[in-house]
Amino acid sequence: DGGITQSPKYLFRKEGQNVTLSCEQNLNHDAMYWYRQDPGQGLRLIYYSQIVNDFQKGDIAEGYSVSREKKESFPLTVTSAQKNPTAFYLCASSIVRQGGEQYFGPGTRLTVT
Amino acid sequence: LAKTTQPISMDSYEGQEVNITCSHNNIATNDYITWYQQFPSQGPRFIIQGYKTKVTNEVASLFIPADRKSSTLSLPRVSLSDTAVYYCLVGDPQTRGSTLGRLYFGRGTQLTVWP
Numbered sequence: 029d030g031g032i033t034q035s036p037k038y039l040f041r042k043e044g045q046n047v048t049l050s051c052e053q054n055l056n057h058d059a060m061y062w063y064r065q066d067p068g069q070g071l072r073l074i075y076y077s078q079i080v081n082d083f084q085k086g087d088i089a090e091g092y093s094v095s096r097e098k099k100e101s102f103p104l105t106v107t108s109a110q111k112n113p114t115a116f117y118l119c120a121s122s123i124v125r126q127g128g129e130q131y132f133g134p135g136t137r138l139t140v141t
Numbered sequence: 142l143a144k145t146t147q148p149i150s151m152d153s154y155e156g157q158e159v160n161i162t163c164s165h166n167n168i169a170t171n172d173y174i175t176w177y178q179q180f181p182s183q184g185p186r187f188i189i190q191g192y193k194t195k196v197t198n199e200v201a202s203l204f205i206p207a208d209r210k211s212s213t214l215s216l217p218r219v220s221l222s223d224t225a226v227y228y229c230l231v232g233d234p235q236t237r238g239s240t241l242g243r244l245y246f247g248r249g250t251q252l253t254v255w256p
Contacts, residue, residue, distance in 0.1 A: 032184075068248070070228065070245075070246035070247045071228075071246040116182070118184050118185075119184075120184070129175065129187040130187070132183075132184025133184055135183065135184050
């Protein structure tokens with residue numbers, strides 16, 4: 029079964045701790061993305077990557093970091109510098125071609141107290 | 142970055158056709174129009190995409206006028222399970238080196254289908 033997996037589904041952390049969210053895809057997609065969603069809001073782009081070992085900041089990259097060492101994996105680290113880390117985090121991937129659709133994972137709900 | 146305007150919410154009854162219109166006045170020549178559906182606590186799911194005129198698949202139809210400044214997603218005979226948030230996106234997300242990934246999801250349209 030091809031798809032995107034995110035783990036864990038729910039994550040709880042204490043304020044001041046860094047936390048890493050996992051995203052894996054077996055769709056052989058070149059591009060991967062991380063979005064953040066707050067209650068009642070749309071998705072906001074955090075980081076994206078078109079190819080291994082390369083990534084670009086999205087619209088709200090401050091307080092986050094990523095790596096893309098393998099095509100299948102694009103982990104997101106929420107650092108202690110992120111002021112409001114509690115949110116629903118979504119990972120997506122896509123083929124890099126004109127008009128290609130993005131496939132989303134099930135999401136990770138992070139709660140920081 | 143082309144942004145879109147769509148109604149915040151819509152209501153319908155089972156079996157009716159629902160049309161959700163999206164405005165995108167500053168759409169660029171290379172931009173596609175894409176619609177996604179999202180259920181609570183899930184990732185969005187691709188519904189349909191078009192560039193001009195009309196596109197139809199097994200789930201929906203997408204109508205795009207000649208000036209491409211708006212588009213209408215049409216859901217035939219909705220059911221309770223179509224209750225979700227629908228996002229209209231405009232962009233050219235897949236050209237390498239371009240604004241890849243910079244799709245603006247906005248707040249979407251909350252469609253509620255009643256029995």
